[in-house]
Amino acid sequence: MKTLLLSGLAGLSLCLAAGTAAAADLTIYSGRGEAFVAPVIEMFETESGLDVEVRYAGTAELAALLQEEGAKSPADLFWAQDGGALGATDKLFAKMPAHVGQNQPEHFKSADGKWIGTSARARVIVHSPERAPADTLPKSVLGLTDAAWKGRVGWAPSNGSFQSFVTALRVKEGEEAAKAWVDGMVANGAKAYRNNVALVQAIADGEIDAALTNNYYLGRFKGRDDKFPVEQRFFADGDIGNLLNVAGVGILETSDSKEAAERFAAFLLTPAVQQYFTSSGNEYPVIKGVIPNATLTSVATVETAAPNVPLDQLSDLPGTLELLRSANLL
Amino acid sequence: MALLAPALLVGAGMLVPFVYLLARAAEADAGTLAALVLRWRTLELVGNTLKLAACVAALGTLIALPLAWITVRTDLPARRLFGYLAVMPLAVPGYVMAYALIGLSGYYGPLNHVFGLTLPRLQGLPGATLALSLYTFPYLYLNLRAALLGLDPSLEETARSLGRSRANAFCTVTLPHLRPALLSGWLVVTLYVLGDFGGVALMRYETFSFAIYNQYAGAFDRVYAACLSLMLMALAGAMLMGEGWLSRRRRFGRTGTGVPRAAEPVPLGRWRWPALLFCGLVQLASLGLPFFVILFWLGRAPAEIDWPALGMVAGRTVLAALPSALFAALLALPVALLAARHRGPLAALAERLSYFGYAVPPLAFALAAVFFALSAAPFLYQTLPLLMLAYAFSFLALAVGPVRSALLQMGQRPEEAARSLGRGPLSAFAGATLPRLARPLVAGGLLVFIVVVKELPITFLLAPTGYTTLSMTIFSRTNEGMLLEAAPYALVTILFSSLFVGLIMRHEGGRH
Numbered sequence: 004m005k006t007l008l009l010s011g012l013a014g015l016s017l018c019l020a021a022g023t024a025a026a027a028d029l030t031i032y033s034g035r036g037e038a039f040v041a042p043v044i045e046m047f048e049t050e051s052g053l054d055v056e057v058r059y060a061g062t063a064e065l066a067a068l069l070q071e072e073g074a075k076s077p078a079d080l081f082w083a084q085d086g087g088a089l090g091a092t093d094k095l096f097a098k099m100p101a102h103v104g105q106n107q108p109e110h111f112k113s114a115d116g117k118w119i120g121t122s123a124r125a126r127v128i129v130h131s132p133e134r135a136p137a138d139t140l141p142k143s144v145l146g147l148t149d150a151a152w153k154g155r156v157g158w159a160p161s162n163g164s165f166q167s168f169v170t171a172l173r174v175k176e177g178e179e180a181a182k183a184w185v186d187g188m189v190a191n192g193a194k195a196y197r198n199n200v201a202l203v204q205a206i207a208d209g210e211i212d213a214a215l216t217n218n219y220y221l222g223r224f225k226g227r228d229d230k231f232p233v234e235q236r237f238f239a240d241g242d243i244g245n246l247l248n249v250a251g252v253g254i255l256e257t258s259d260s261k262e263a264a265e266r267f268a269a270f271l272l273t274p275a276v277q278q279y280f281t282s283s284g285n286e287y288p289v290i291k292g293v294i295p296n297a298t299l300t301s302v303a304t305v306e307t308a309a310p311n312v313p314l315d316q317l318s319d320l321p322g323t324l325e326l327l328r329s330a331n332l333l
Numbered sequence: 334m335a336l337l338a339p340a341l342l343v344g345a346g347m348l349v350p351f352v353y354l355l356a357r358a359a360e361a362d363a364g365t366l367a368a369l370v371l372r373w374r375t376l377e378l379v380g381n382t383l384k385l386a387a388c389v390a391a392l393g394t395l396i397a398l399p400l401a402w403i404t405v406r407t408d409l410p411a412r413r414l415f416g417y418l419a420v421m422p423l424a425v426p427g428y429v430m431a432y433a434l435i436g437l438s439g440y441y442g443p444l445n446h447v448f449g450l451t452l453p454r455l456q457g458l459p460g461a462t463l464a465l466s467l468y469t470f471p472y473l474y475l476n477l478r479a480a481l482l483g484l485d486p487s488l489e490e491t492a493r494s495l496g497r498s499r500a501n502a503f504c505t506v507t508l509p510h511l512r513p514a515l516l517s518g519w520l521v522v523t524l525y526v527l528g529d530f531g532g533v534a535l536m537r538y539e540t541f542s543f544a545i546y547n548q549y550a551g552a553f554d555r556v557y558a559a560c561l562s563l564m565l566m567a568l569a570g571a572m573l574m575g576e577g578w579l580s581r582r583r584r585f586g587r588t589g590t591g592v593p594r595a596a597e598p599v600p601l602g603r604w605r606w607p608a609l610l611f612c613g614l615v616q617l618a619s620l621g622l623p624f625f626v627i628l629f630w631l632g633r634a635p636a637e638i639d640w641p642a643l644g645m646v647a648g649r650t651v652l653a654a655l656p657s658a659l660f661a662a663l664l665a666l667p668v669a670l671l672a673a674r675h676r677g678p679l680a681a682l683a684e685r686l687s688y689f690g691y692a693v694p695p696l697a698f699a700l701a702a703v704f705f706a707l708s709a710a711p712f713l714y715q716t717l718p719l720l721m722l723a724y725a726f727s728f729l730a731l732a733v734g735p736v737r738s739a740l741l742q743m744g745q746r747p748e749e750a751a752r753s754l755g756r757g758p759l760s761a762f763a764g765a766t767l768p769r770l771a772r773p774l775v776a777g778g779l780l781v782f783i784v785v786v787k788e789l790p791i792t793f794l795l796a797p798t799g800y801t802t803l804s805m806t807i808f809s810r811t812n813e814g815m816l817l818e819a820a821p822y823a824l825v826t827i828l829f830s831s832l833f834v835g836l837i838m839r840h841e842g843g844r845h
Contacts, residue, residue, distance in 0.1 A: 071703055161547045204814060208438070224814070333548060
């Protein structure tokens with residue numbers, strides 16, 4: 004009886020699995036978190052009547068998986084955390100149709116039309132107002148290697164956005180300077196954390212006084228608790244530490260549902276979705292005509308603060324990983 | 334020798350990841366590879382990993398050995414209950430345990446929130462040791478408990494009748510008989526430590542697995558990660574060999590006539606209170622703490638819990654875990670039989686190979702399965718059967734353990750008796766041995782089930798797209814700092830697995 008029951012269960016689960024695998028009209032690999040993405044997917048499913056399946060994991064992890072899968076990949080679309088990862092995988096992407104991303108500025112998408120940015124974010128320094136008041140923060144991210152910051156700074160070497168920043172540093176300041184900065188940070192006792200959330204939390208918990216993250220993480224904490232004891236700001240205008248980056252999507256060359264994937268990409272650039280990214284996600288829109296999020300620094304400020312580094316030049320991720328590995332960070 | 338075929342099949346299955354990793358590593362340019370592998374950092378990782386393994390094995394033994402003895406051999410009130418509770422930490426996912434320990438202190442922690450205390454956070458080696466010991470000691474406990482239950486008390490009584498004190502008899506007679514249980518327990522715990530990623534990552538302690546995870550998750554570099562994995566497997570291989578060498582065939586089966594009795598419980602007398610305090614403390618730390626922290630989060634959860642979604646995720650988790658556990662138990666039988674009954678290199682190899690899957694870091698195992706499916710069986714890729722296969726192979730060692738111990742303690746006498754009464758080999762096995770293996774088989778299967786429910790890396794990589802399980806949900810939400818939203822899922826995981834722990838206790842070998 005027990006055996007019968009168990010084999011029945013096994014059979015049932017196989018049917019279930021077959022069902023989940025075969026039913027989807029669109030399969031997305033998402034390096035962005037489920038909490039943030041799921042509402043967008045639901046909106047799209049309601050609007051288009053299509054059935055979407057999403058695979059969530061780290062951006063780099065999925066990029067690796069896509070390379071491993073090659074032509075056999077079930078994925079139709081890759082939604083990545085940062086422009087660098089998109090650049091590094093763009094050999095696998097088909098061209099975006101011309102009508103998708105027409106309404107967005109050039110610097111938010113790839114020059115050869117392989118991927119489009121879907122939301123923008125800036126790199127910032129988050130800090131404890133008590134232990135590291137704003138007026139004591141360095142003018143440049145390069146100043147964090149000073150002895151004054153010994154053992155007080157956190158970073159997330161395995162995080163895609165951080166790696167994109169290091170790539171930008173290499174592009175703008177040169178290999179030697181980038182390596183000197185990374186080694187200097189290590190020598191200065193910078194503490195490595197898992198991800199950006201952990202960095203912000205570690206400042207509140209008193210483990211570190213400042214950290215390098217993206218601009219929208221603090222907003223999530225503040226949204227739940229306005230007394231959360233962490234603040235954030237930019238370095239001086241034009242400093243590489245204020246890199247403006249995008250999360251974005253590319254459609255896979257091997258996709259057998261390109262039309263659905265294109266619909267989804269276009270959907271992400273509609274005003275309603277862009278408004279959601281801005282209001283709920285604390286990110287910046289990549290199209291005009293979105294009501295700004297009152298809790299964020301204005302788009303104009305961000306654009307002024309940002310260094311001038313085209314996102315297309317951030318695709319040398321392997322070189323950055325090499326650098327981080329040579330410093331024993333990976 | 335009909336046993337050899339399935340056992341070697343198991344071995345072959347275990348070797349797939351190995352072959353994959355070799356193929357990957359071979360892609361590397363020898364010069365760069367040497368520079369990467371032969372550096373100070375590698376040595377540091379090895380050192381860290383071994384230190385952690387030793388600390389966890391030591392602390393785990395300090396917890397499990399007294400606990401097993403108290404709950405099996407003494408007249409402690411409620412010792413059955415303590416026995417159940419001692420296995421329950423198996424149900425606590427490592428990342429949840431580490432979170433609970435970290436979450437105690439900190440800005441949002443209950444200590445600050447309720448008592449206004451700010452403690453330095455646990456991290457590094459002490460933090461990782463504590464977190465890992467608190468949820469791996471049940472492996473040791475189960476092994477020791479089964480050994481104590483199966484031990485013939487007349488051995489100890491003989492020693493006592495020759496004028497030895499209780500403590501002396503325990504050290505000279507009982508402890509040596511616990512050696513195989515201790516060794517296999519240490520092996521399982523050590524392999525667990527080698528492969529654990531969630532706990533060490535949260536405690537920011539850099540072990541091999543942590544470095545490998547960073548390679549896969551934070552880098553495109555699968556080649557270097559494959560090399561690290563191979564080194565880690567070599568480390569695990571050394572552990573396997575060591576355990577095999579230390580527990581070289583000795584006789585632990587009874588040779589006398591008659592039936593073993595249950596031992597007379599030792600009266601604790603005034604030692605009752607320290608014993609109770611000890612059991613209470615262990616359970617407070619290993620179960621009370623994660624429960625308390627989860628309930629604390631639940632209490633502060635702002636939104637309604639989405640019950641239907643929770644139900645669906647839980648259902649999927651069970652549907653993936655049950656067949657895997659069943660399959661692992663089925664595979665375990667021939668391997669354990671070989672290991673317990675046959676000498677010779679092939680038998681030893683098959684058994685060691687069954688531990689191999691457990692020794693391969695789960696992440697490497699999962700990527701290997703991806704590679705294997707894509708190149709050899711595309712129809713399996715991202716299907717539930719592949720996920721189940723990976724689970725079963727990865728945790729086979731857990732199912733083999735209890736069956737092997739039972740076989741060793743049983744000896745071959747019952748079966749020989751059946752043979753002497755004119756039964757054939759198969760019929761004698763089915764009549765005399767198999768019925769007494771039912772309990773350990775079920776226990777092993779349940780153990781696999783529990784571990785699968787909380788398993789993370791394999792699930793993440795191999796689950797069909799859209800097939801989210803409990804562990805995936807907990808990890809992704811805690812990873813995004815949504816502790817409150819993860820709480821109901823963590824609670825369901827723990828409660829659910831706890832039910833099965835109760836079942837394990839019922840089905841454990843021992844008293845017949």
